[in-house]
Each structure stands twice: as structure tokens, then as C-alpha cells.
Amino acid sequence: MEVLELQPPDGLEAPAADQSSLARARLQRQLTVAEAARKAQLSEDEIQWLEEGRAYRFRSSEQALLAGIVYAAALGVDHREALGLAGRPVAPLPARLNERRRIAVLAAVVVVVAGAIATVVLANRHEQATRRAAAAAASLPPPWAIKVIVLNGSGDINYTRRVASRIGAFGYEIAHVGRAGRFDYPQTSVYFPPGGDAVALRLAKQIGVATQPLPGGSDPKRLVVIVGPPQGPD
Numbered sequence: 001m002e003v004l005e006l007q008p009p010d011g012l013e014a015p016a017a018d019q020s021s022l023a024r025a026r027l028q029r030q031l032t033v034a035e036a037a038r039k040a041q042l043s044e045d046e047i048q049w050l051e052e053g054r055a056y057r058f059r060s061s062e063q064a065l066l067a068g069i070v071y072a073a074a075l076g077v078d079h080r081e082a083l084g085l086a087g088r089p090v091a092p093l094p095a096r097l098n099e100r101r102r103i104a105v106l107a108a109v110v111v112v113v114a115g116a117i118a119t120v121v122l123a124n125r126h127e128q129a130t131r132r133a134a135a136a137a138a139s140l141p142p143p144w145a146i147k148v149i150v151l152n153g154s155g156d157i158n159y160t161r162r163v164a165s166r167i168g169a170f171g172y173e174i175a176h177v178g179r180a181g182r183f184d185y186p187q188t189s190v191y192f193p194p195g196g197d198a199v200a201l202r203l204a205k206q207i208g209v210a211t212q213p214l215p216g217g218s219d220p221k222r223l224v225v226i227v228g229p230p231q232g233p234d
Helices: 021-028 033-040 044-051 061-075 079-085 099-139 157-169 197-207
Strands: 147-152 173-179 189-192 210-213 222-227
Touching: 021 044, 021 061, 021 079, 033 044, 033 061, 044 061, 061 099, 147 157, 157 173, 157 197, 157 222, 189 197, 197 210, 197 222
Parallel strands: 147 173, 147 222, 189 210
Antiparallel strands: 189 222
């Protein structure tokens, strides 16, 4: 017996397991991307951005949210379908919906679409922030090009030396280890001259302390670490 393979209508892609909820809703209505775009009065690119979760391609997260609402409304996604697309339990269909319930339907659709878009936007912002941080770190001079002076600001020279050894383990050049002008510093801080804030912040994050500006100085590659008393397990 010959087996006939059913093909989707012309211009309509075949369903895929990894398609988004909006893409599945469109395919259930036998709509191509172009047809859905005309129906929603959005561009085909905007339809694809929404279906692929690329909300960051819109000019703002608000525009992405509004486009998602328009698209869901154009597809006729009601409350029950929105719950199903979101993977939530679907209650039995009531015999009749009054006006207040119809308003609730629209609100539910907005919440589902907004939640999906917000998740994508937040994830994209985190990825962009990570890339910016990596790019900024790559532009800094290497640790071995930074000279660090470590000063005892609490009276505990042994702890000061341990902090200096820890800094040296990150590749920094320890230029000097000595005593500060006084022993009443409450906590360890990295002090930086003008222009040295970025390299100071990198070192401060590595050893888990704060940064403080120096009143002067001309070498942004020269940092001063004043060591206070131990704040926890060393």
C-alpha cells in the first residue's frame, strides 16, 4: 500500500518540536508568517522576532510587549488558549462569559505575553552586561603591569603579608609591603590615583574589598592597598 505524506499548505512551514507558543498558535490557524503579519498589521520581521523570542530586536521592551499583545489579539488567543500555551491548568469552559470575564481574558493574555517577553528581555540584558564587562576587562592592562603597595593599617603585619601574598597570586607586582601612617583603618580598601579606577575595581573584586580614590597621583597603574583587620575567615 502506498503511503501518502501529507504536506503543509503552500508557504506554511511544517510544525517543529522546538517552536515557540506563538508560532504554534499561528500554525494551528494555518497562517503563514506573511499572512499573520498582515492580520496583525505588523512586519514579517516583527512576527519572527516575537516567535523566536528576540524581543531585544525591538527599539524598547515596551514596544516588544505591545507588539506581542497586538499579535496575540490578532491571532484570537483567548484566556483558555493562553493558559494552555503557558503550560498552566485549564479550567472547564463556562457556559457563558459576561463582559467582566471578557476583560479578564484580555488581561490574562497580556500577562502571559508580558511574562514571556520580560523573561527574554532580562536574559538579553544580562548577556549584554556580561559581554560589556568582558570587553572592559579585556581592555585593561594585565595584572603584571600594575604595581601594588600593601600597607598595614590595623597593626597586624602578619595578616597584611597574607593579603599581599594573595594579591601577588593574581599576578600583580608587589612593589612594597610596610606600615601605614596609622593603625585605625576599619577595613581593607584599594586606593587608586586619577585614572586608575578601573584597575582598582578589578583588584577589589578579586580580593573582595572596597575601593577609595587617592587625593593625587600621576600613575594610574600604581595602586595602594591599606589592610584593615580581618573581616572573616582568611
